[in-house]
Amino acid sequence: MKKGLFITFEGIDGCGKTTQARLLAKVLKKAGHEVLLTREPGGTSLGKRLRQLLLNPNSKVCAEAELFLYLADRAQHVREVIAPALKQGRIVISERFADSTVAYQGAGRNLSRKRVEPLNRIATAGLKPNLTFLLNIPLSTAQDRKANHPLPADRLERLEKSFHQRLAWEYRKLAAEEPRRIHLIKAAGSIEQVHQRVMKALFKAYPTLQKGDSPTPSQRSKKK
Numbered sequence: 001m002k003k004g005l006f007i008t009f010e011g012i013d014g015c016g017k018t019t020q021a022r023l024l025a026k027v028l029k030k031a032g033h034e035v036l037l038t039r040e041p042g043g044t045s046l047g048k049r050l051r052q053l054l055l056n057p058n059s060k061v062c063a064e065a066e067l068f069l070y071l072a073d074r075a076q077h078v079r080e081v082i083a084p085a086l087k088q089g090r091i092v093i094s095e096r097f098a099d100s101t102v103a104y105q106g107a108g109r110n111l112s113r114k115r116v117e118p119l120n121r122i123a124t125a126g127l128k129p130n131l132t133f134l135l136n137i138p139l140s141t142a143q144d145r146k147a148n149h150p151l152p153a154d155r156l157e158r159l160e161k162s163f164h165q166r167l168a169w170e171y172r173k174l175a176a177e178e179p180r181r182i183h184l185i186k187a188a189g190s191i192e193q194v195h196q197r198v199m200k201a202l203f204k205a206y207p208t209l210q211k212g213d214s215p216t217p218s219q220r221s222k223k224k
């Protein structure tokens with residue numbers, strides 16, 4: 001059974017997920033919480049190998065194979081890393097999770113959300129994040145940020161603009177459908193400004209975290 005708190009960061013490439021997830025983990029750790037920072041793809045040793053296959057620009061991967069590779073990564077990640085950490089009452093922060101597959105493979109690759117969602121449920125074993133921060137910035141801003149990045153563009157980042165437009169649109173649709181879980185965070189502005197928006201949304205949803213308390217009421221009562 002889930003006891004901890006599961007937080008995910010989502011958004012288009014270069015929107016600031018890694019930067020903001022690291023900052024959030026640092027602040028929560030400092031406040032005394034047990035935090036696990038992880039990412040998809042690549043949160044397990046199997047996942048690390050899948051990540052190389054998925055992001056290597058030289059990999060020849062059709063859309064359907066791409067979908068199943070991401071799902072394989074997620075299935076292993078949930079069972080090996082995320083679920084056990086939540087069971088221990090930790091705060092798990094993941095860069096990307098099931099919403100990425102709906103956006104990238106469902107909308108971006110045109111595999112259809114209707115087909116992708118049941119497969120996602122198998123991969124996640126029904127696990128859903130408590131809170132998702134969708135970092136929202138214009139495509140051009142994200143691309144400018146990536147242009148300053150030392151790493152070369154990966155296999156998906158090299159895709160045409162319409163691919164990225166479709167997935168950005170799908171992300172906003174998801175946020176509109178699930179406003180309680182998915183918090184749309186304006187991700188333009190400085191790293192610190194975006195971080196403050198994330199913290200504000202987090203404390204609004206989980207006010208007890210501000211005091212360094214355990215994430216869920218059930219854990220607090222168990223502690224006493």
Ligand SMILES: Nc1ncnc2c1ncn2[C@@H]1O[C@H](COP(=O)(O)OP(=O)(O)OP(=O)(O)O)[C@@H](O)[C@H]1O
Binds near residue numbers: 014019194
């Ligand atoms: N608010 C910001 N203002 C300016 N630059 C930023 C901001 N946030 C992040 N960056 C920079 O933009 C680049 C992309 O950020 P980051 O790697 O965090 O994005 P990401 O969403 O994790 O990207 P990816 O999808 O490739 O993993 C990095 O070089 C980072 O330092």
Ligand SMILES: [Mg+2]
Binds near residue numbers: 017018019095
């Ligand atoms: Mg990243």
